[in-house]
Amino acid sequence: MIAFVIQRLMQSVLVMLTVALIAFALFNFVGDPISNMVGQDTTLADREKLRQELGLNDSFVTQFARFIGHAARGDFGLSYQQARPVGQIILEKMPATLELSFMAAALALLLGVPMGIYTGIHRHSWLSQAMLAVSLIGVSLPTFLIGILLILVFAVMLGWLPSFGRGTVVHIGWWTTGLLTVDGWRAIILPAVTLSLFQLTLIMRLVRAEMIDVLRTDYIKFARARGLTGRAINFGHALKNTLVPVITITGLQLGSIIAFAIITETVFQWPGMGLMFIQAVGFADISVMAAYLVLVGFFFVIINLVVDLLYYVVDPRLRVGRLGAAHG
Amino acid sequence: MAELAASGVPARVAKRQAVWRRFFGSDLLWSFCHSPVTVGAAVVVIVIVGAALLAPLIAPRNPYNLASVSLLDATDPPAWLAGGDWSFPLGTDNQGRDVLSTMLYGTRLSLLVGGSAVALSVVLGVALGLIAGWRGGIVDTVIMRIADVQLSFPAILIALLIDGVVRTVLPRDAQARITLYVLVASIALSYWVHFARTVRGSTLVERNKEYIQAAWIIGVHPARIVVTHLLPNVIGPVLVIATINLATAILTEATLSFLGVGLPPTEPSLGTLIRVGNDFLLSGDWWISVFPGVLLALLILSVNLLGDWLRDAFNPKLR
Numbered sequence: 001m002i003a004f005v006i007q008r009l010m011q012s013v014l015v016m017l018t019v020a021l022i023a024f025a026l027f028n029f030v031g032d033p034i035s036n037m038v039g040q041d042t043t044l045a046d047r048e049k050l051r052q053e054l055g056l057n058d059s060f061v062t063q064f065a066r067f068i069g070h071a072a073r074g075d076f077g078l079s080y081q082q083a084r085p086v087g088q089i090i091l092e093k094m095p096a097t098l099e100l101s102f103m104a105a106a107l108a109l110l111l112g113v114p115m116g117i118y119t120g121i122h123r124h125s126w127l128s129q130a131m132l133a134v135s136l137i138g139v140s141l142p143t144f145l146i147g148i149l150l151i152l153v154f155a156v157m158l159g160w161l162p163s164f165g166r167g168t169v170v171h172i173g174w175w176t177t178g179l180l181t182v183d184g185w186r187a188i189i190l191p192a193v194t195l196s197l198f199q200l201t202l203i204m205r206l207v208r209a210e211m212i213d214v215l216r217t218d219y220i221k222f223a224r225a226r227g228l229t230g231r232a233i234n235f236g237h238a239l240k241n242t243l244v245p246v247i248t249i250t251g252l253q254l255g256s257i258i259a260f261a262i263i264t265e266t267v268f269q270w271p272g273m274g275l276m277f278i279q280a281v282g283f284a285d286i287s288v289m290a291a292y293l294v295l296v297g298f299f300f301v302i303i304n305l306v307v308d309l310l311y312y313v314v315d316p317r318l319r320v321g322r323l324g325a326a327h328g
Numbered sequence: 329m330a331e332l333a334a335s336g337v338p339a340r341v342a343k344r345q346a347v348w349r350r351f352f353g354s355d356l357l358w359s360f361c362h363s364p365v366t367v368g369a370a371v372v373v374i375v376i377v378g379a380a381l382l383a384p385l386i387a388p389r390n391p392y393n394l395a396s397v398s399l400l401d402a403t404d405p406p407a408w409l410a411g412g413d414w415s416f417p418l419g420t421d422n423q424g425r426d427v428l429s430t431m432l433y434g435t436r437l438s439l440l441v442g443g444s445a446v447a448l449s450v451v452l453g454v455a456l457g458l459i460a461g462w463r464g465g466i467v468d469t470v471i472m473r474i475a476d477v478q479l480s481f482p483a484i485l486i487a488l489l490i491d492g493v494v495r496t497v498l499p500r501d502a503q504a505r506i507t508l509y510v511l512v513a514s515i516a517l518s519y520w521v522h523f524a525r526t527v528r529g530s531t532l533v534e535r536n537k538e539y540i541q542a543a544w545i546i547g548v549h550p551a552r553i554v555v556t557h558l559l560p561n562v563i564g565p566v567l568v569i570a571t572i573n574l575a576t577a578i579l580t581e582a583t584l585s586f587l588g589v590g591l592p593p594t595e596p597s598l599g600t601l602i603r604v605g606n607d608f609l610l611s612g613d614w615w616i617s618v619f620p621g622v623l624l625a626l627l628i629l630s631v632n633l634l635g636d637w638l639r640d641a642f643n644p645k646l647r
Contacts, residue, residue: 015477015480018477026493026496136629136632137625137629139632140575140625140628140629140632141625141628142579142582142583142586142624142625142628143583144582144583144586144587144602145602145621145624145625148602148606148609148617148618148621149618149621151609151610152609152614152618155610156609156610156614163610255482256482259481259482259484259485260482260484262485262488262587263484263583263586263587266586266587266588267606278587278588278589281488281491281492281495281496281589282588282589284495284496286496289492289493289496293489296481296485297481300480300481301480304480
């Protein structure tokens with residue numbers, strides 16, 4: 001167990017260092033930071049002075065070490081475009097993205113798991129068939145298209161919900177939240193639904209497949225033979241055993257939600273990190289891009305780590321198999 | 329077949345007839361004909377691909393020809409609505425371009441980028457997978473660790489990063505010319521992992537079989553063993569995954585274009601058309617984005633259905 005945890009931690013650190021190296025290489029070699037910061041009429045001497053002050057003349061290793069040191073403290077330098085600390089910009093944008101992601105994840109779980117259970121138990125009912133057909137369409141429709149269609153129907157045609165922005169937000173310390181105002185709740189509905197739809201169909205299909213598999217096993221037949229109620233069999237015995245893969249996939253999907261938030265935020269002009277990243281790409285704002293890369297990499301590494309450890313803890317049967325797979 | 333050859337039919341024709349007989353008698357065709365959904369999906373794909381290929385012939389107008397475009401025609405609704413005009417069956421966009429024509433040309437570009445990206449990622453993935461599986465050792469470890477790291481991030485994020493970085497590196501004037509290649513490369517680089525892993529897995533199994541050992545013993549050059557003996561035996565699953573990935577690649581291209589880092593509005597793919605139309609959605613001009621959106625969804629759904637069928641029909645092991 002301890003060996004596995006240490007091995008896994010080392011791997012995570014290695015991945016993080018790789019991501020940091022890519023971000024740093026971006027930062028360092030793409031374009032000239034100086035010419036991005038100063039005006040046309042700055043003299044060469046002034047440029048050289050600035051270069052020296054910013055430490056751009058130091059060796060690669062020194063600069064990389066300094067980059068990691070700063071990054072660990074959340075210091076990613078100044079945004080080329082806004083001339084403000086990148087850490088500060090990200091801190092402003094983070095609550096919006098996290099709020100949206102958590103709402104979407106909650107929606108996907110709260111709807112996806114019961115729908116999966118239902119379609120798994122009542123395989124041939126027309127409602128299950130309808131849900132499956134809709135889910136196939138849900139998988140095929142691109143996220144941005146779903147967002148556009150929702151805007152068209154609920155914002156343009158019906159005029160019920162706002163089509164962009166976060167509504168009124170309340171400041172609590174450095175955190176801003178839209179969940180304390182009616183306006184904010186109205187604004188989050190469409191983006192959260194858009195973002196959750198893909199994960200929802202995925203979770204539903206997964207739970208359904210697992211339920212069908214488990215319901216075929218001998219111990220379920222035995223439970224039926226003992227005369228247990230359908231409720232006790234389905235929820236007491238079957239559901240429990242479907243949860244291991246569901247936890248894994250859901251955990252990993254949480255990471256995808258943060259990545260897919262880029263698309264949803266662009267469609268709904270949601271002022272989060274994803275929109276910030278897309279704008280940074282548009283303006284060639286490399287310091288923001290690098291910071292986003294490191295941050296998202298960090299999120300993913302943490303999520304993968306937690307999921308792997310959880311996997312290991314929840315299902316002891318997998319330990320031997322996993323180690324074998326790692327060497328094979 | 330022997331009697332055919334004996335009755336004077338040239339051997340070449342006989343061979344061709346045998347191939348056809350095998351094709352019509354195969355399980356594959358049987359399962360295809362007995363799945364109405366698959367047949368429907370195939371028809372839709374053929375119609376869309378055909379229309380895209382024939383775009384210069386069947387499109388009412390050439391959207392790239394600025395002389396035929398007039399701003400006076402901008403944002404006309406579809407023909408059957410009030411204010412519509414049958415010379416623009418599905419209406420016009422904000423620049424006065426015929427929506428139907430831009431859609432046909434856009435589908436061409438979407439298919440071109442998606443198809444090239446998948447082809448490139450197959451070549452890359454198969455090559456790296458073969459090398460990793462055949463050589464083993466440190467080469468294998470390095471390639472597969474890179475694959476593992478990449479697999480822990482969503483492909484769309486990787487494509488977006490590669491695309492974003494290349495855009496930043498290149499000077500502005502070079503961008504317009506090579507956007508297409510950058511797009512293909514960034515999508516391909518985000519999907520090679522699936523192919524590499526599959527090929528490596530089958531290579532590890534195949535390389536210990538007797539026919540490979542026999543080739544070794546009679547002194548066939550290793551490169552020749554890999555290409556002529558090993559490759560045909562590991563390529564099957566790759567083709568199935570490629571079909572499934574084609575839908576994903578088209579989707580990725582559309583998403584990147586929608587986010588504004590794909591093809592430019594002067595040479596729009598379906599994703600770009602949706603992006604452009606999105607700006608006019610709030611003023612009620614829904615047709616600019618909705619028609620390309622429906623076409624894109626239909627295309628992806630059909631390719632997905634075909635891919636699913638192919639996967640089930642070919643190889644139950646892949647499930």
